Amino acid sequence: MNRGRVKEEGCMTNRSLLYIHDHLDKAIELKPQDPMSYYLLGRWCYAVAQLSWIERKVAATLFGEPPSATVQDALKNFLKVEEISPKYSKLNFVFLAKCYRDLGQKGQARKMCDAATSIQTISKEDEEAQKELDSLLSALGVN
Template identity: 30%
Template sequence: MALAIEPSSGSAGAHKWYAIIICQLLHADPKVPKNKIADLKSDVKKHLERATEIDPKDPFTWHLLGRYHYENKDYKEAINYFQKAEGIKSRFSAANLYYLGSCQVHLGKKPDAVDTLKNAYLLQAKNKHDGKAKSEAKRILLSTLKQKVEDIEAKSEW
């Protein structure tokens, strides 16, 4: 409905939330026909990109666009969006830092990943997504990146 009455200047929130709803549908409804999944994923990207055109200062939309690319295993592209979000509002989300660090791990950038994931772990969680991201950041730091607990719990200079 919001997109149907969107003003000519656009509504970033309507596009962002439409994309979020499509993502929720894709994750929650196993009855989505397989031949519709690619079209729905394309709609997610299209609406997130439109939202960033209308409101380029919303770090959450840039984060969501990064998540889109992360879930499609396009880690180089995802990093660009997570960094863009950080550039707009540094440390706004432990989840954004976690996904940025995870991309760095996938791309073999271990020193960057350690710093980023450490900061994700040390950042205060603001919601359940941040809480899960903090836990995952700690798990990757300890298991994959072989960090010591005392090292990851020390305050960072970042």
């Protein structure tokens, strides 16, 4: 594995994080009933919330103020997806479960895992979601 390439891609990801939020806000403004925009904003919020202290410091040094978001922000967007389009995707339920887990709400996390399990795996995205779901269920102590 080429670690330099991974670091380069990671830096590009941090740079992208700084700009994508504005584009997602604009997409939601233009088409407020599009669940994909809320899903992507939820993913953005979750990714930003997961940045380590050092990643935030590097982003601040390179680009000024680093992006800011919380797991609660991510949860709000993933819930909006379900409000607009129930059972939107297996992966949305996986991220709902991750948010609830991170917020210490294991019961809710398990409910979201159950909801994800109820969605048939038919696409490559669903296969990836299922792998994440299996790992999440194991971490939650569900076999």
